[in-house]
Amino acid sequence: MKASELFFRIRRDLEDLSEYTSRIEEERLIRAGDPPGALAYLGDYNYTTLVEIRNRDGISPDFEIDSAIVDEFQHELDRYLDTYAPGAVDLKRYVLNISLYLTFIAKKPLHPPEVPFSEDILIVKKGKFFYCSGKRRFIGDVPSLCRYCVCRPQ
Structure with missing residues:
Protein backbone atom coordinates (compact mmCIF):
# COMPACT_ATOMS: atom_id res chain seq x y z
CA MET A 1 0.00 0.00 0.00
CA LYS A 2 1.09 3.56 -0.58
CA ALA A 3 1.83 5.73 2.45
CA SER A 4 -0.60 8.32 1.08
CA GLU A 5 -3.39 5.73 1.11
CA LEU A 6 -2.73 4.94 4.78
CA PHE A 7 -2.38 8.63 5.63
CA PHE A 8 -5.72 9.64 4.13
CA ARG A 9 -7.42 6.65 5.78
CA ILE A 10 -5.99 7.76 9.13
CA ARG A 11 -7.06 11.36 8.60
CA ARG A 12 -10.63 10.38 7.59
CA ASP A 13 -11.00 8.12 10.61
CA LEU A 14 -9.77 10.87 12.94
CA GLU A 15 -12.20 13.32 11.33
CA ASP A 16 -14.99 10.87 12.15
CA LEU A 17 -13.85 11.08 15.78
CA SER A 18 -14.23 14.88 15.93
CA GLU A 19 -16.52 14.75 18.97
CA TYR A 20 -13.98 12.61 20.83
CA THR A 21 -11.02 14.79 19.80
CA SER A 22 -12.97 17.89 20.89
CA ARG A 23 -13.26 16.33 24.36
CA ILE A 24 -9.51 15.73 24.35
CA GLU A 25 -8.92 19.41 23.53
CA GLU A 26 -11.21 20.46 26.40
CA GLU A 27 -9.48 18.10 28.84
CA ARG A 28 -6.08 19.47 27.83
CA LEU A 29 -7.24 22.99 28.69
CA ILE A 30 -8.63 21.85 32.03
CA ARG A 31 -5.42 20.09 33.10
CA ALA A 32 -3.09 22.74 31.67
CA GLY A 33 -2.06 23.90 35.15
CA ASP A 34 -1.62 20.43 36.61
CA PRO A 35 1.87 19.04 37.20
CA PRO A 36 2.77 16.85 34.23
CA ASP A 71 -2.34 -5.43 9.66
CA GLU A 72 -0.09 -7.19 12.20
CA PHE A 73 0.50 -3.90 14.00
CA GLN A 74 -3.24 -3.18 14.15
CA HIS A 75 -3.90 -6.67 15.54
CA GLU A 76 -1.22 -6.27 18.23
CA LEU A 77 -2.45 -2.79 19.15
CA ASP A 78 -6.02 -4.12 19.40
CA ARG A 79 -4.80 -6.81 21.80
CA TYR A 80 -2.87 -4.24 23.80
CA LEU A 81 -5.82 -1.86 24.09
CA ASP A 82 -8.25 -4.68 24.86
CA THR A 83 -5.96 -5.49 27.79
CA TYR A 84 -5.40 -1.96 29.10
CA ALA A 85 -8.51 -0.06 27.91
CA PRO A 86 -11.30 -2.60 27.41
CA GLY A 87 -14.50 -1.15 25.98
CA ALA A 88 -12.99 2.27 25.21
CA VAL A 89 -13.97 2.26 21.52
CA ASP A 90 -13.22 5.91 20.70
CA LEU A 91 -9.94 5.86 22.61
CA LYS A 92 -8.98 2.69 20.74
CA ARG A 93 -9.66 4.29 17.32
CA TYR A 94 -7.82 7.46 18.31
CA VAL A 95 -4.74 5.64 19.60
CA LEU A 96 -4.75 3.25 16.65
CA ASN A 97 -4.71 6.07 14.11
CA ILE A 98 -2.11 8.13 15.96
CA SER A 99 0.08 5.04 16.37
CA LEU A 100 -0.25 4.04 12.71
CA TYR A 101 0.81 7.53 11.69
CA LEU A 102 3.75 7.69 14.10
CA THR A 103 5.03 4.23 13.17
CA PHE A 104 4.54 4.00 9.43
CA ILE A 105 4.42 7.57 8.15
CA ALA A 106 6.22 9.94 10.54
CA LYS A 107 8.64 7.21 11.67
CA LYS A 108 8.62 8.52 15.22
CA PRO A 109 8.50 6.64 18.54
CA LEU A 110 5.19 5.64 20.10
CA HIS A 111 6.21 7.32 23.38
CA PRO A 112 7.35 10.94 23.64
CA PRO A 113 11.14 11.35 23.39
CA GLU A 114 13.12 12.88 26.24
CA VAL A 115 10.33 12.23 28.77
CA PRO A 116 10.74 9.40 31.30
CA PHE A 117 7.60 7.39 30.54
CA SER A 118 8.31 5.06 33.45
CA GLU A 119 11.30 3.88 35.43
CA ASP A 120 12.00 1.46 32.58
CA ILE A 121 11.40 3.60 29.50
CA LEU A 122 13.27 6.66 28.31
CA ILE A 123 13.53 7.54 24.64
CA VAL A 124 16.33 9.77 23.44
CA LYS A 125 17.30 11.04 20.03
CA LYS A 126 20.96 10.85 19.06
CA GLY A 127 21.64 12.20 15.60
CA LYS A 128 18.87 10.98 13.33
CA PHE A 129 18.01 7.88 15.39
CA PHE A 130 15.81 7.29 18.43
CA TYR A 131 16.90 4.93 21.22
CA CYS A 132 14.71 3.36 23.89
CA SER A 133 15.98 2.04 27.21
CA GLY A 134 13.04 -0.35 27.52
CA LYS A 135 13.02 -1.95 24.08
CA ARG A 136 15.22 -4.96 24.90
CA ARG A 137 13.20 -5.71 28.01
CA PHE A 138 9.70 -5.30 26.55
CA ILE A 139 10.07 -6.46 22.94
CA GLY A 140 9.16 -10.05 23.82
CA ASP A 141 6.08 -9.20 25.89
CA VAL A 142 2.64 -10.14 24.60
CA PRO A 143 1.10 -7.82 23.60
CA SER A 144 4.06 -5.56 22.74
CA LEU A 145 4.41 -2.96 20.03
CA CYS A 146 8.17 -2.59 20.51
CA ARG A 147 9.01 -4.64 17.45
CA TYR A 148 7.22 -2.07 15.27
CA CYS A 149 8.67 1.01 16.97
CA VAL A 150 11.37 2.98 15.15
CA CYS A 151 13.49 3.15 18.29
CA ARG A 152 16.70 1.20 18.52
CA PRO A 153 17.54 -0.56 21.79
CA GLN A 154 19.67 1.51 24.15
Whole structure:
Protein backbone atom coordinates (compact mmCIF):
# COMPACT_ATOMS: atom_id res chain seq x y z
CA MET A 1 0.00 0.00 0.00
CA LYS A 2 1.09 3.56 -0.58
CA ALA A 3 1.83 5.73 2.45
CA SER A 4 -0.60 8.32 1.08
CA GLU A 5 -3.39 5.73 1.11
CA LEU A 6 -2.73 4.94 4.78
CA PHE A 7 -2.38 8.63 5.63
CA PHE A 8 -5.72 9.64 4.13
CA ARG A 9 -7.42 6.65 5.78
CA ILE A 10 -5.99 7.76 9.13
CA ARG A 11 -7.06 11.36 8.60
CA ARG A 12 -10.63 10.38 7.59
CA ASP A 13 -11.00 8.12 10.61
CA LEU A 14 -9.77 10.87 12.94
CA GLU A 15 -12.20 13.32 11.33
CA ASP A 16 -14.99 10.87 12.15
CA LEU A 17 -13.85 11.08 15.78
CA SER A 18 -14.23 14.88 15.93
CA GLU A 19 -16.52 14.75 18.97
CA TYR A 20 -13.98 12.61 20.83
CA THR A 21 -11.02 14.79 19.80
CA SER A 22 -12.97 17.89 20.89
CA ARG A 23 -13.26 16.33 24.36
CA ILE A 24 -9.51 15.73 24.35
CA GLU A 25 -8.92 19.41 23.53
CA GLU A 26 -11.21 20.46 26.40
CA GLU A 27 -9.48 18.10 28.84
CA ARG A 28 -6.08 19.47 27.83
CA LEU A 29 -7.24 22.99 28.69
CA ILE A 30 -8.63 21.85 32.03
CA ARG A 31 -5.42 20.09 33.10
CA ALA A 32 -3.09 22.74 31.67
CA GLY A 33 -2.06 23.90 35.15
CA ASP A 34 -1.62 20.43 36.61
CA PRO A 35 1.87 19.04 37.20
CA PRO A 36 2.77 16.85 34.23
CA GLY A 37 2.92 13.09 34.57
CA ALA A 38 3.82 10.33 32.16
CA LEU A 39 0.24 9.91 30.90
CA ALA A 40 -0.14 13.67 30.42
CA TYR A 41 3.05 13.74 28.35
CA LEU A 42 1.78 10.83 26.27
CA GLY A 43 -1.59 12.55 25.84
CA ASP A 44 0.12 15.77 24.74
CA TYR A 45 2.39 13.84 22.35
CA ASN A 46 -0.61 12.12 20.80
CA TYR A 47 -2.53 15.39 20.55
CA THR A 48 0.44 17.13 18.92
CA THR A 49 0.51 14.25 16.45
CA LEU A 50 -3.21 14.73 15.77
CA VAL A 51 -2.56 18.40 14.98
CA GLU A 52 0.33 17.39 12.71
CA ILE A 53 -1.96 15.00 10.83
CA ARG A 54 -4.66 17.65 10.47
CA ASN A 55 -2.15 20.18 9.13
CA ARG A 56 -0.43 17.88 6.70
CA ASP A 57 -1.56 17.96 3.06
CA GLY A 58 -0.27 14.56 2.05
CA ILE A 59 2.81 12.40 1.65
CA SER A 60 5.64 13.56 -0.55
CA PRO A 61 7.51 11.71 -1.73
CA ASP A 62 5.06 8.84 -1.47
CA PHE A 63 6.45 5.43 -0.50
CA GLU A 64 5.37 1.82 -0.11
CA ILE A 65 4.32 0.31 3.22
CA ASP A 66 3.91 -3.43 3.67
CA SER A 67 0.18 -3.82 4.30
CA ALA A 68 0.73 -7.18 6.04
CA ILE A 69 2.90 -5.45 8.66
CA VAL A 70 0.28 -2.71 9.08
CA ASP A 71 -2.34 -5.43 9.66
CA GLU A 72 -0.09 -7.19 12.20
CA PHE A 73 0.50 -3.90 14.00
CA GLN A 74 -3.24 -3.18 14.15
CA HIS A 75 -3.90 -6.67 15.54
CA GLU A 76 -1.22 -6.27 18.23
CA LEU A 77 -2.45 -2.79 19.15
CA ASP A 78 -6.02 -4.12 19.40
CA ARG A 79 -4.80 -6.81 21.80
CA TYR A 80 -2.87 -4.24 23.80
CA LEU A 81 -5.82 -1.86 24.09
CA ASP A 82 -8.25 -4.68 24.86
CA THR A 83 -5.96 -5.49 27.79
CA TYR A 84 -5.40 -1.96 29.10
CA ALA A 85 -8.51 -0.06 27.91
CA PRO A 86 -11.30 -2.60 27.41
CA GLY A 87 -14.50 -1.15 25.98
CA ALA A 88 -12.99 2.27 25.21
CA VAL A 89 -13.97 2.26 21.52
CA ASP A 90 -13.22 5.91 20.70
CA LEU A 91 -9.94 5.86 22.61
CA LYS A 92 -8.98 2.69 20.74
CA ARG A 93 -9.66 4.29 17.32
CA TYR A 94 -7.82 7.46 18.31
CA VAL A 95 -4.74 5.64 19.60
CA LEU A 96 -4.75 3.25 16.65
CA ASN A 97 -4.71 6.07 14.11
CA ILE A 98 -2.11 8.13 15.96
CA SER A 99 0.08 5.04 16.37
CA LEU A 100 -0.25 4.04 12.71
CA TYR A 101 0.81 7.53 11.69
CA LEU A 102 3.75 7.69 14.10
CA THR A 103 5.03 4.23 13.17
CA PHE A 104 4.54 4.00 9.43
CA ILE A 105 4.42 7.57 8.15
CA ALA A 106 6.22 9.94 10.54
CA LYS A 107 8.64 7.21 11.67
CA LYS A 108 8.62 8.52 15.22
CA PRO A 109 8.50 6.64 18.54
CA LEU A 110 5.19 5.64 20.10
CA HIS A 111 6.21 7.32 23.38
CA PRO A 112 7.35 10.94 23.64
CA PRO A 113 11.14 11.35 23.39
CA GLU A 114 13.12 12.88 26.24
CA VAL A 115 10.33 12.23 28.77
CA PRO A 116 10.74 9.40 31.30
CA PHE A 117 7.60 7.39 30.54
CA SER A 118 8.31 5.06 33.45
CA GLU A 119 11.30 3.88 35.43
CA ASP A 120 12.00 1.46 32.58
CA ILE A 121 11.40 3.60 29.50
CA LEU A 122 13.27 6.66 28.31
CA ILE A 123 13.53 7.54 24.64
CA VAL A 124 16.33 9.77 23.44
CA LYS A 125 17.30 11.04 20.03
CA LYS A 126 20.96 10.85 19.06
CA GLY A 127 21.64 12.20 15.60
CA LYS A 128 18.87 10.98 13.33
CA PHE A 129 18.01 7.88 15.39
CA PHE A 130 15.81 7.29 18.43
CA TYR A 131 16.90 4.93 21.22
CA CYS A 132 14.71 3.36 23.89
CA SER A 133 15.98 2.04 27.21
CA GLY A 134 13.04 -0.35 27.52
CA LYS A 135 13.02 -1.95 24.08
CA ARG A 136 15.22 -4.96 24.90
CA ARG A 137 13.20 -5.71 28.01
CA PHE A 138 9.70 -5.30 26.55
CA ILE A 139 10.07 -6.46 22.94
CA GLY A 140 9.16 -10.05 23.82
CA ASP A 141 6.08 -9.20 25.89
CA VAL A 142 2.64 -10.14 24.60
CA PRO A 143 1.10 -7.82 23.60
CA SER A 144 4.06 -5.56 22.74
CA LEU A 145 4.41 -2.96 20.03
CA CYS A 146 8.17 -2.59 20.51
CA ARG A 147 9.01 -4.64 17.45
CA TYR A 148 7.22 -2.07 15.27
CA CYS A 149 8.67 1.01 16.97
CA VAL A 150 11.37 2.98 15.15
CA CYS A 151 13.49 3.15 18.29
CA ARG A 152 16.70 1.20 18.52
CA PRO A 153 17.54 -0.56 21.79
CA GLN A 154 19.67 1.51 24.15
